[in-house]
Amino acid sequence: MARRYNRNFQRKNDPKDQYRTNEQIRVPEVRLVGDNLGALSDTVGQTIESDIYPTRRVREWAERMGLDVVEIAATAKPPVVRIIDYNKFLYEKKKKEKxxxxxxxxxxxxxxxxxxxxxxxxxxxxxxxxRGFLEDGAKVKAYVHFRGRTIVFKDRGELLLLRFLKELEDVGAAEALPKMEGRRMIVIISPKKAKKS
Incomplete structure (x- = not known):
């Protein structure tokens, strides 16, 4: 059976849906902030400072500059907006997160x-x-797996892991002593030195 495609469907995690812009901002007043208020003042022909303005007027200023009004703090009273290039703003944000x-x-x-x-x-x-993994900065999870009747050799498994820890003590240290988890005896070893650059 064929699935119907809903054209109005939008992905929830789409970064373009994170902020309201331009006509999506429907409150009567907004607090305008930003570091481009000097350039905005020159374009508009009046002194504009970080203050509360009618939303309609802020949108007009943004249109004159060829930029967008972006709501950056929706929960503030009134909401905080900036006049910026929205696509550039998203790009810079993504770059910082990366x-x-x-x-x-x-x-x-x-x-x-x-x-x-x-x-x-x-x-x-x-x-x-x-040893190579620990020198590269990775943790090592060493375990002895007991299959079938070999479960009676728990002491052998513990001695094996303790010997393993002893051999690696110059490059790593155990986070805890070996312990049983189901049919496995496990020990996790953390590297002593930082990762090689």
């Missing part, structure tokens, strides 16, 4: 799985990988 997101530390967790009967060669191989 920069903030890029600066935020991204925690990467790498998993390393052991069995209770892991041999020395396999242990050394996984140890080298874990």
């Amino acid at each position: 920069e903030i997101k890029a600066k935020a530390a991204k925690t990467v967790v790498k998993e390393i799985r052991f069995g209770p009967n892991t041999d020395d060669h396999d242990f050394e191989f996984k140890l080298r990988h874990a």
